[in-house]
Amino acid sequence: MVDLLTSILQASLPLSMPILFAAVGEVYAERAGVLNMGVEGIMTLAAFVSLWTTFLTGSYLLGALAAVAAGIALGLLHSLACVKIGVNQLIVGLLVYTIGGGIADFAYRHVTATTLPIITPLPNLDVPYLTGIPYIGPMIFQQNVLVYLSFATAVVMGLILYKTTWGLKVRSVGENPEAADAAGINVNLTRHLCVLIGGALAGLGGAAIILGYLGLYNTGDTVVAGRGWIAIVVVIFARWSPYRAILGAWIFGFGYSVAATLIGSGGGFSALTGNPYFLLMLPYVFALVVILIFHRGTKPPSSLTVPYKRR
Amino acid sequence: MKLKKGVSTIVTVGVVVAAVIIVAGAFYLVPGLAPGSNTTTTATATATATATSTVISTGTVTSTVTTQKSTAPPTPHSMAVVLGGDETDLGFNYVAIQAADLIAQQYGWNVSITRDVQYSQQGSVITSLAQSGKYDLVWVVGNQFIGTTEAIANQSYKAGLKTYFAQTPSYWQKLTPNIVLLDQSFQVTGYYEAGVLAAKMTQTGSIGFIIGQWYPSQSMEFYAFVAGVNATNPSVKVYCTVAGTWSDATLGLQIAKTMIQNDHTDIIAQVADATGRGAFTAAQLYNATVPGTGAQVHVSVIGTVADQASLAPNNVMTSVLMNTTAFITAVVQHIDAGTWSQIGGQDLFMNLGSLSSYHNYSAVSSYTPYGIPASVQTYVSNIVAQVNAGTIKVQQEVTQNPPSGPV
Numbered sequence A: 001m002v003d004l005l006t007s008i009l010q011a012s013l014p015l016s017m018p019i020l021f022a023a024v025g026e027v028y029a030e031r032a033g034v035l036n037m038g039v040e041g042i043m044t045l046a047a048f049v050s051l052w053t054t055f056l057t058g059s060y061l062l063g064a065l066a067a068v069a070a071g072i073a074l075g076l077l078h079s080l081a082c083v084k085i086g087v088n089q090l091i092v093g094l095l096v097y098t099i100g101g102g103i104a105d106f107a108y109r110h111v112t113a114t115t116l117p118i119i120t121p122l123p124n125l126d127v128p129y130l131t132g133i134p135y136i137g138p139m140i141f142q143q144n145v146l147v148y149l150s151f152a153t154a155v156v157m158g159l160i161l162y163k164t165t166w167g168l169k170v171r172s173v174g175e176n177p178e179a180a181d182a183a184g185i186n187v188n189l190t191r192h193l194c195v196l197i198g199g200a201l202a203g204l205g206g207a208a209i210i211l212g213y214l215g216l217y218n219t220g221d222t223v224v225a226g227r228g229w230i231a232i233v234v235v236i237f238a239r240w241s242p243y244r245a246i247l248g249a250w251i252f253g254f255g256y257s258v259a260a261t262l263i264g265s266g267g268g269f270s271a272l273t274g275n276p277y278f279l280l281m282l283p284y285v286f287a288l289v290v291i292l293i294f295h296r297g298t299k300p301p302s303s304l305t306v307p308y309k310r311r
Numbered sequence B: 001m002k003l004k005k006g007v008s009t010i011v012t013v014g015v016v017v018a019a020v021i022i023v024a025g026a027f028y029l030v031p032g033l034a035p036g037s038n039t040t041t042t043a044t045a046t047a048t049a050t051a052t053s054t055v056i057s058t059g060t061v062t063s064t065v066t067t068q069k070s071t072a073p074p075t076p077h078s079m080a081v082v083l084g085g086d087e088t089d090l091g092f093n094y095v096a097i098q099a100a101d102l103i104a105q106q107y108g109w110n111v112s113i114t115r116d117v118q119y120s121q122q123g124s125v126i127t128s129l130a131q132s133g134k135y136d137l138v139w140v141v142g143n144q145f146i147g148t149t150e151a152i153a154n155q156s157y158k159a160g161l162k163t164y165f166a167q168t169p170s171y172w173q174k175l176t177p178n179i180v181l182l183d184q185s186f187q188v189t190g191y192y193e194a195g196v197l198a199a200k201m202t203q204t205g206s207i208g209f210i211i212g213q214w215y216p217s218q219s220m221e222f223y224a225f226v227a228g229v230n231a232t233n234p235s236v237k238v239y240c241t242v243a244g245t246w247s248d249a250t251l252g253l254q255i256a257k258t259m260i261q262n263d264h265t266d267i268i269a270q271v272a273d274a275t276g277r278g279a280f281t282a283a284q285l286y287n288a289t290v291p292g293t294g295a296q297v298h299v300s301v302i303g304t305v306a307d308q309a310s311l312a313p314n315n316v317m318t319s320v321l322m323n324t325t326a327f328i329t330a331v332v333q334h335i336d337a338g339t340w341s342q343i344g345g346q347d348l349f350m351n352l353g354s355l356s357s358y359h360n361y362s363a364v365s366s367y368t369p370y371g372i373p374a375s376v377q378t379y380v381s382n383i384v385a386q387v388n389a390g391t392i393k394v395q396q397e398v399t400q401n402p403p404s405g406p407v
Helices: A002-031 A039-057 A060-085 A089-111 A136-140 A145-163 A165-175 A177-182 A187-214 A227-237 A242-264 A267-273 A276-293 B002-029 B092-107 B119-131 B148-159 B188-201 B216-232 B249-262 B273-285 B324-337 B374-389
Strands: B041-043 B078-083 B110-114 B137-141 B164-170 B179-183 B206-211 B237-242 B267-271 B300-305 B316-322 B353-355
Touching (some): A002 A039, A002 A136, A002 A145, A002 A165, A002 A187, A002 A227, A002 A242, A002 B249, A039 A060, A039 A089, A039 A187, A060 A089, A060 A187, A145 A165, A145 A187, A145 A242, A165 A187, A187 A227, A187 B249, A187 B273, A242 A276, A242 B249, B078 B092, B078 B119, B092 B110, B092 B137, B092 B324, B137 B148, B137 B324, B148 B164, B148 B179, B164 B324, B188 B300, B188 B316, B206 B216, B206 B249, B206 B273, B216 B237, B216 B267, B237 B249, B249 B267, B267 B273, B273 B300, B353 B374
Parallel strands (some): B041 B110, B078 B110, B078 B137, B137 B164, B206 B237, B206 B267, B267 B300
């Protein structure tokens, strides 16, 4: 039982990694007042781009950077439509989702006509001395570099948001853009930047699934498989805080890990719970319970989804 | 000012649209991303029915066939292929497209392939193809279409349309004369043979079997595999895991990892589409432990439907192939010869399963210590010969639920 629990906890971190990247990025976008429902599409396109680039170049770094670029490109599409023109953010987000997934599958079908891109995921890093701590050591200190990067990103982005002048500008733009404008802050430029940051981090989340976990791509949204949508839920659960997004992403990662590990453990647990469909509900049940417990004080940025036009 | 704003908006929209077109078009222009050759034409998956909606008895089909008789197809020998995915699945859709290409090349048929047909669209797409009058045969591939194809064939028959239908696979009963099915037992013999091979090759005595969802065809395949294992080495355990989904590769990886680490499975068979892809990655990343000795051993995967060795060349022991070409060739030959009545209205039982080449497992060497020894290959070949000759009969076992423990 201890080994099973250790296995579940160890797997929960890489499973939470893509959600955390995307959620932190989406926190920035929503804090600035822009809702990006296209996170899933951005992650899907970035997943393919990271795989293809890494396969061609042999460089994981280039693959990750290419994924970030793809995320920025789709983020630019979203920001131009929503921030510049003022199109309904929900509609544009869904279009971005469709475009991202469509381009990724379209491109993958063409490249696989001649070659099948497969890579070996990044190996786990053993942190010296810390890995030797019983149970906790292998659980936390034997992960790949992207897992550590995801947590570091959340902390750094939280510090920027709460401890820097620019972070204050971002928050003020999302709460009261008129006042921010009056104070001399370029509201739309700030929003553009935040959406691009969101796209970049969503791209990194998509790359994390491939480079840090799977090593291959498959069409039909079977690689990201809804984790982009989960990231948007995590933002709400986290009350638009990068720090709390760590907990939110981990809860989902933990839920996935519990479900997958119990399913993989064979008939014993599946028989106990009826069938795997019940276990697959677990991540969402966990999230629902947590949201119900901590729902008080949940207030989105005041100007979320509201375009700003200077009068 | 307003004019400036309007121009700015137009320019911005133009830039956005141009960017999308350029990104999409780049995949035709950039070397290495150009599309491969394809002898078939591809219709879009957004074809809509021309008829109005009416509920049909199956409950899932929401389009109807008109009573107006269609004219005879203007071009003889044309086939429309309907797929739920595309060739990148290296599975059902891949082998269907290979078979369709072969029909076009060898029999001179015009073939049109509709990929990525969503569940909600299947009724309208199949009906539209049937009613178009362009096709002698509408071939529908995928479990998700079971029931829909048969219902549309029924309506087409009553409407007097001349189109034939083929559904791969199926188990439907009470068929009209214008449809032929490939029975869902098509891979049973192949999985028996795979079970024999796996039982010979396992070093831990534990084999895993990952299934997307527990359907009759998967039940048959699993128990045929178990029969092959038990006939070879009854002490070997087979662990069955039903993932609950066909479309989550990350979930599949974690499931496979758990089976390797907790159940010590060193061979994993998978019939799980995208979910099964995770097993290939898990086999590359993790070793299994031999109980008792603690020795670490290489993990192998058995592919399904198509030769999946390319997904993990050093970890795919073999794949259980599905000779879809044999089925559709038989159908096409009957149409060409005008002998459709010999197969129409029937559920064809065809043993289409066989083992693929062993590729990197073809020999034991310093580079491939995990290879299949010649003695084992000979043993398996003998079993295959006996199965083909009918000396070994593989039972088709269907249960409501998967086993609750190792078998």
